[in-house]
Amino acid sequence: MTISFTTQPGFADLPNTALAPENVSLGVHVARIASNAGFGISRLEVFIGNYANGETVPLPVSLIDGYQYSLDELTFIWGIQTSVDVPRTGLPARIRCSIALGSSIRQPEP
Amino acid sequence: MIQASSQFTAANAILRKEPIFLLTIAGYSRAFTNKNTGVYGQFDWIVDIADLANSVSDMDGGADLGQLVVSVQDFQGLITADFPGFVFEGKQVTLSTGFVGMAQANFVTLFTGVIDNVASSNENTSYDFTCTDNTLRLSQVIYTVADNGNATDQDNIRTLNGHPLDILMAIFTNELGLTTADFNQAKIISYRDNYFAGAQFVFLIDSPPAAKDFIEQELMKTLGGYLWTNSLGQLDVNFFSVRPAVISMTLDANNTLGHPDYSIPVASQADLINTMSFRFDKSSSGDFNAERVEEYDVSIAKYGQFGQQVVESQGMRAGLQGYVLGIETSRLIFLRYGLKQLKFDANFNCDWTTCVLEIGDLVAVTNPFIPDRTLGVMGVQAKAFEVLDRSLSFDKGVVTLTLIEFTAFPFSYIAPNGKAPYASASGADRARYMYLCNDTDTYSTGAAAKTLG
Numbered sequence: 001m002t003i004s005f006t007t008q009p010g011f012a013d014l015p016n017t018a019l020a021p022e023n024v025s026l027g028v029h030v031a032r033i034a035s036n037a038g039f040g041i042s043r044l045e046v047f048i049g050n051y052a053n054g055e056t057v058p059l060p061v062s063l064i065d066g067y068q069y070s071l072d073e074l075t076f077i078w079g080i081q082t083s084v085d086v087p088r089t090g091l092p093a094r095i096r097c098s099i100a101l102g103s104s105i106r107q108p109e110p
Numbered sequence: 111m112i113q114a115s116s117q118f119t120a121a122n123a124i125l126r127k128e129p130i131f132l133l134t135i136a137g138y139s140r141a142f143t144n145k146n147t148g149v150y151g152q153f154d155w156i157v158d159i160a161d162l163a164n165s166v167s168d169m170d171g172g173a174d175l176g177q178l179v180v181s182v183q184d185f186q187g188l189i190t191a192d193f194p195g196f197v198f199e200g201k202q203v204t205l206s207t208g209f210v211g212m213a214q215a216n217f218v219t220l221f222t223g224v225i226d227n228v229a230s231s232n233e234n235t236s237y238d239f240t241c242t243d244n245t246l247r248l249s250q251v252i253y254t255v256a257d258n259g260n261a262t263d264q265d266n267i268r269t270l271n272g273h274p275l276d277i278l279m280a281i282f283t284n285e286l287g288l289t290t291a292d293f294n295q296a297k298i299i300s301y302r303d304n305y306f307a308g309a310q311f312v313f314l315i316d317s318p319p320a321a322k323d324f325i326e327q328e329l330m331k332t333l334g335g336y337l338w339t340n341s342l343g344q345l346d347v348n349f350f351s352v353r354p355a356v357i358s359m360t361l362d363a364n365n366t367l368g369h370p371d372y373s374i375p376v377a378s379q380a381d382l383i384n385t386m387s388f389r390f391d392k393s394s395s396g397d398f399n400a401e402r403v404e405e406y407d408v409s410i411a412k413y414g415q416f417g418q419q420v421v422e423s424q425g426m427r428a429g430l431q432g433y434v435l436g437i438e439t440s441r442l443i444f445l446r447y448g449l450k451q452l453k454f455d456a457n458f459n460c461d462w463t464t465c466v467l468e469i470g471d472l473v474a475v476t477n478p479f480i481p482d483r484t485l486g487v488m489g490v491q492a493k494a495f496e497v498l499d500r501s502l503s504f505d506k507g508v509v510t511l512t513l514i515e516f517t518a519f520p521f522s523y524i525a526p527n528g529k530a531p532y533a534s535a536s537g538a539d540r541a542r543y544m545y546l547c548n549d550t551d552t553y554s555t556g557a558a559a560k561t562l563g
Contacts (some may be wrong), residue, residue, distance in 0.1 A: 007402070007433035007434065007437065008400070008428050009431075009433075010427070010428055010429045010430050010431035010432060010433065010434065011430060011431065012308030012310060012430060012431040012434070013308055013310075013427065014307055014308040015303070015307055015308070017303060017307075018303065018304060018307035018308070019524060020421065020524065021523075021524050021526035021527070022524060022526065023304070023523065023524050024521050024522070024523055024524075024563055025521075025523060025524050025544040025562055025563065026305065026352070026562060026563050027438075027561075027562035027563060028305065028346050028434070029307070030562060031434050031437070031438065032307075032308050032431060032434060035431050035433075035434045043156075083537060083539045088384050089287075106137050
């Protein structure tokens with residue numbers, strides 16, 4: 001079953017008192033409940049990977065429903081793990097691995 | 111509407127009446143009136159009371175209450191003699207009104223504020239007491255201290271995280287030092303816990319704002335409302351939120367002024383707003399990372415014209431249902447300004463019976479000379495309008511109103527446990543409560559389903 005949202009869901013702590021009997025039945029409260037449900041379904045997903053020089057990070061696929069994310073839906077947070085060329089040979093990238101090194105991450109605008 | 115006793119309401123309903131105005135200054139031994147009341151300490155030295163105007167900028171989140179200027183005769187130099195022993199400036203002042211023969215306990219308060227200055231007039235035979243409302247307090251700069259105790263700036267952020275109406279009340283009490291009697295706390299709490307239940311804003315403030323600017327731009331405008339000052343001098347709020355059409359007063363031939371002294375109220379149209387842009391999720395670099403554009407299809411299809419309003423909110427967050435709130439506020443604004451609603455722009459003149467109306471009140475207009483564009487006939491019958499601006503002309507006994515057409519909703523209520531389903535419910539329950547319907551928006555009986563407010 002495919003679920004699509006017209007807006008990005010968020011969370012609001014709607015108190016039970018707002019939905020007490022004899023209160024006016026308001027569309028905005030139903031919208032908040034629906035948004036809370038949507039937020040629970042489509043929560044933030046985090047994907048972790050190690051990549052080496054020359055590689056391109058692939059677009060991830062949701063583990064929840066198999067959704068293929070597009071670039072403009074992603075936020076990248078990166079850091080340098082090691083100066084060793086781990087994924088390839090496990091050997092230092094250079095003889096006498098440097099302690100400090102320059103790096104370049106190219107991240108295209110969506 | 112200004113709360114009034116049954117005695118005042120009954121006396122006010124009589125067309126022929128003589129209003130008494132009573133000016134009271136806190137801590138001052140004298141009170142001033144326009145008529146001899148025979149009450150000890152009250153002196154009928156009021157020469158003139160200038161018009162008092164209350165104007166609303168509902169799409170900008172605020173309202174302005176003009177200055178109250180009361181000219182009082184300096185009888186035998188007695189006020190002058192009081193100056194060495196009493197400082198008038200800064201004292202609280204109230205202007206109340208009643209009628210000849212009425213106990214003053216039944217008078218209603220038309221204005222509460224503070225004396226700003228006392229100028230001489232009438233060749234120094236009178237004093238003009240110029241009084242302002244509480245909104246002067248709102249010029250104060252707030253959030254001057256950051257989270258870390260330093261002065262708030264780009265390197266020292268002040269964080270706010272909470273319900274926007276809790277933030278509003280915190281500004282009043284913590285930042286401005288007001289007491290709970292200085293603002294309409296019960297009304298704000300009611301909005302917080304009912305219509306706006308669950309709303310949450312997050313602000314990262316890097317420059318201390320003026321309270322008025324912050325409240326109007328970041329809180330009231332974003333939520334679809336405006337801040338104003340009521341007759342008790344309290345800072346008050348009105349929101350566009352859907353509400354039952356509770357009519358405060360009927361404006362008809364009994365209280366609406368016309369020829370020969372006044373013109374027939376001429377109906378104009380409100381400025382069109384059928385496109386709303388909400389920008390939110392403000393980043394630390396100052397950019398808005400989220401935007402929602404809402405269009406009112408019915409209006410666009412009908413007129414082929416566009417009128418846009420932009421709201422940039424530093425506190426709304428997508429992760430805290432910013433989209434839901436943006437859509438809801440847009441809908442409410444469309445209901446108010448999306449269909450070129452009828453508007454009487456400061457030209458609806460009424461007699462003094464209507465002096466108890468306040469901005470935000472709903473009135474029913476019945477007038478045979480105003481065209482009803484919905485029915486295509488001349489004359490409106492009990493058509494609901496909301497009071498926007500209000501001007502009191504004390505010397506003429508005239509109240510001039512700005513009115514805008516009000517869209518009423520058929521309200522339903524949440525049913526308690528034990529109520530029967532729609533098909534077997536009583537007629538009274540069917541009328542009162544909300545029921546689930548099928549995909550075709552009908553109940554199992556075939557009746558059309560109700561709509562949510």
